[in-house]
Amino acid sequence: GTLNWADGDMSAKTISIPIVADAQVEGTENFTVSLSGATGGVVVPPADATVTIADPGARDATFAANHINNSVYSIAPLANGQMLIAGAFSSLQDSNYDIYSYGRIARINSDGSIDTSFDPGAGADASIDQVQLLPDGKILIIGRFTEYDGVPRNRIARLLSDGSLDTSFDPGVGVDDRIFAMLSLPNGNVLIAGAFTHVGETDREYLALLDSTGALDPDFVGPDFIGTSGWRIESIARQADGKFLLGGVFYLSSSLPLQAGLCRVDATGALDASFDGVMEGAHVAGNITSLRTVEDISVQIDGKILISGSFSAFNDVARAGIARLHTDGSVDPDFVVSPNDAVETLLLLPDGNILIGGNFTNVSGTEVARIAKLSSDGTVDAAFAAAGGHAGRVYDLALQPDGNILLGGVYTSFQEATPSRPLWRFILGLAGAPGVIELSRDASTEVEGTTANITVKRIGGSLGALTLGYATVADDATPGLDYTDSFGVLTWADGDSSPQTIHIPIHSDVIADTPERFTLNLGVPQIGAALLGERQQTVVSIETAYNAWKEEHFTHEELQDPMISGDTANPDHDAYGNLAEFAFASDPRVADTDALPQVAVQELAGSDYLTITFNRRAPTLDLEYTVQSESELSGDWLGSAVQVGEALNNFDGTETVTYRDTEAVNAANVKRFLRVNVSRTE
Numbered sequence: 238g239t240l241n242w243a244d245g246d247m248s249a250k251t252i253s254i255p256i257v258a259d260a261q262v263e264g265t266e267n268f269t270v271s272l273s274g275a276t277g278g279v280v281v282p283p284a285d286a287t288v289t290i291a292d293p294g295a296r297d298a299t300f301a302a303n304h305i306n307n308s309v310y311s312i313a314p315l316a317n318g319q320m321l322i323a324g325a326f327s328s329l330q331d332s333n334y335d336i337y338s339y340g341r342i343a344r345i346n347s348d349g350s351i352d353t354s355f356d357p358g359a360g361a362d363a364s365i366d367q368v369q370l371l372p373d374g375k376i377l378i379i380g381r382f383t384e385y386d387g388v389p390r391n392r393i394a395r396l397l398s399d400g401s402l403d404t405s406f407d408p409g410v411g412v413d414d415r416i417f418a419m420l421s422l423p424n425g426n427v428l429i430a431g432a433f434t435h436v437g438e439t440d441r442e443y444l445a446l447l448d449s450t451g452a453l454d455p456d457f458v459g460p461d462f463i464g465t466s467g468w469r470i471e472s473i474a475r476q477a478d479g480k481f482l483l484g485g486v487f488y489l490s491s492s493l494p495l496q497a498g499l500c501r502v503d504a505t506g507a508l509d510a511s512f513d514g515v516m517e518g519a520h521v522a523g524n525i526t527s528l529r530t531v532e533d534i535s536v537q538i539d540g541k542i543l544i545s546g547s548f549s550a551f552n553d554v555a556r557a558g559i560a561r562l563h564t565d566g567s568v569d570p571d572f573v574v575s576p577n578d579a580v581e582t583l584l585l586l587p588d589g590n591i592l593i594g595g596n597f598t599n600v601s602g603t604e605v606a607r608i609a610k611l612s613s614d615g616t617v618d619a620a621f622a623a624a625g626g627h628a629g630r631v632y633d634l635a636l637q638p639d640g641n642i643l644l645g646g647v648y649t650s651f652q653e654a655t656p657s658r659p660l661w662r663f664i665l666g667l668a669g670a671p672g673v674i675e676l677s678r679d680a681s682t683e684v685e686g687t688t689a690n691i692t693v694k695r696i697g698g699s700l701g702a703l704t705l706g707y708a709t710v711a712d713d714a715t716p717g718l719d720y721t722d723s724f725g726v727l728t729w730a731d732g733d734s735s736p737q738t739i740h741i742p743i744h745s746d747v748i749a750d751t752p753e754r755f756t757l758n759l760g761v762p763q764i765g766a767a768l769l770g771e772r773q774q775t776v777v778s779i780e781t782a783y784n785a786w787k788e789e790h791f792t793h794e795e796l797q798d799p800m801i802s803g804d805t806a807n808p809d810h811d812a813y814g815n816l817a818e819f820a821f822a823s824d825p826r827v828a829d830t831d832a833l834p835q836v837a838v839q840e841l842a843g844s845d846y847l848t849i850t851f852n853r854r855a856p857t858l859d860l861e862y863t864v865q866s867e868s869e870l871s872g873d874w875l876g877s878a879v880q881v882g883e884a885l886n887n888f889d890g891t892e893t894v895t896y897r898d899t900e901a902v903n904a905a906n907v908k909r910f911l912r913v914n915v916s917r918t919e
Contacts, residue, residue: 265291293666294624296652300662302349304330309645309659311367312635316673316770318347323365341365357400358386369421372758372773374398379416392416408451410437417471423708423760425449430470443470460508462487474534475763477704477726479504484531498531514567519548522555535583536764538702540564545580574615576600584634587671587701587766589613594631607631625652636766640667670698675770684782686745686858692736699734703765714753752778782858786819820860820915822852822891834913844901849911855892863914864896
């Protein structure tokens with residue numbers, strides 16, 4: 238075909254090429270679109286574009302993870318296309334055959350190569366079972382390790398963004414048994430669950446909350462589980478209302494029904510009695526006392542709950558390793574899926590479909606290879622299954638921002654590709670991308686007595702509904718005194734990419750010589766498939782209005798020099814110091830006396846009275862304006878003045894006011910003076 242531009246036309250042109258669906262399983266196929274034969278201009282590189290046609294589920298041949306010598310258990314996709322991986326591996330090899338002895342954690346580039354700027358040193362001395370990126374770029378890990386890079390860390394550690402140990406997070410002795418699951422919260426705390434019964438010397442049965450330093454939160458206490466032998470919590474999910482779903486192998490009742498394998502707690506750890514649909518819970522079909530585990534939990538946008546694990550029945554209803562529950566925990570009869578082996582991981586997709594991974598080779602009569610795509614009613618996608626799958630157990634599935642899927646599992650082949658690897662990527666074939674969620678800025682300076690309005694954006698796609706938690710975290714600013722401690726949930730509908738705003742009231746208090754700070758953190762999306770972007774945290778500095786004004790008008794160097802930026806300094810030589818320039822909303826760099834107070838005479842009932850008119854800040858923020866009168870300039874200025882009429886709003890953050898003296902100036906030789914005394918509030 239031919240593309241045409243008229244004289245002066247610089248608009249972009251689109252070439253539309255229909256892609257024909259066929260019934261053949263072909264993996265990926267490529268063709269090229271080329272530009273040539275330009276007249277009246279030239280073609281500049283790139284003149285060719287390669288188009289890849291992929292069957293849903295086909296392996297992405299452009300992704301070749303370098304040699305990783307053992308299983309990958311957990312994947313944390315990053316907004317830039319990279320990914321953090323964790324597992325049982327102890328070394329990786331690049332395309333030059335250089336070997337990196339990274340202990341159980343690494344950062345991988347978007348093409349599968351090793352990001353060598355991420356260096357964990359010796360890393361963990363045993364497997365890392367889960368990895369999670371935090372809002373500040375740090376990384377949280379749990380597993381079976383007792384050391385990280387030679388430093389004692391008992392089953393949980395926090396890393397800096399370069400892979401080194403973050404020593405400011407120190408859980409001390411830590412837990413007395415394995416941690417199976419964790420969930421970082423927007424306020425910096427982390428919820429951990431597992432087989433432990435103590436954190437340090439404190440009793441904590443399978444569930445505990447740690448603060449941002451690794452210390453135990455004494456106010457969070459979980460349920461009293463029945464029995465003490467072999468029970469554990471293996472999975473955690475947070476609902477939009479802030480409550481936590483806990484899955485594992487445990488029971489809550491000493492008599493039948495046992496209420497086994499799943500419960501819900503509130504933000505304090507207390508058992509939620511309204512979650513009363515779990516009766517027999519997770520067990521072996523035909524034997525309600527032979528308990529089995531719930532290994533993964535996902536919450537749908539409608540509030541229903543997907544669970545997977547080793548059970549073959551739930552609430553005495555046949556459910557082979559996967560079930561959907563109503564919001565109260567009772568079984569949804571309309572969702573029936575029957576894999577022939579364990580389901581290790583669930584992934585809710587933005588289009589409402591579901592990916593499952595594990596060790597199964599058949600789902601509801603359809604032959605699959607340890608991964609399967611289900612519709613929202615549980616129907617197996619046969620076309621996806623036809624693309625093939627993994628030759629061994631799958632431990633994790635993760636959605637990237639572009640809609641492709643990362644798979645972590647045992648070291649083996651995928652769709653018969655060689656060489657074997659434990660990390661693969663395949664093409665899902667979504668109709669769009671869910672996008673990423675991020676804050677609009679890294680830092681924000683706010684003035685006392687105002688409101689911080691911070692925007693959250695959804696960019697790069699809008700497929701699927703989602704909810705997202707957020708919370709403020711104190712630094713040297715004090716919640717309740719300097720700002721309102723804020724937390725909540727943001728919600729986007731399917732197709733909605735409109736920005737949302739978080740409003741945080743900033744309080745007025747005493748003058749601070751230096752800014753006080755807190756952070757606003759975004760949390761892992763609680764429901765929905767969008768990823769958090771690179772800007773997950775905004776540092777908010779609280780300034781007095783005066784200090785913020787000085788930062789606007791003076792350089793950093795000038796702010797260090799009181800002869801230029803001090804209260805009484807007069808850099809524009811108009812006889813008014815900086816504090817007065819701020820108070821009357823004038824420019825300290827421009828000698829503009831018109832913006833300063835103006836004096837006049839007003840006649841009232843046959844007598845003349847001195848008046849003074851000026852602009853003042855509205856609200857007055859950290860200033861106090863007092864109009865004083867006196868008959869002698871050298872007097873005590875104890876006289877008062879009265880405001881004339883209402884203040885006039887100038888709609889620029891100021892208002893104009895007029896004050897009148899209380900004594901007339903009619904008598905001979907009577908002198909009257911008015912002044913505006915401006916002081917900073919203490």
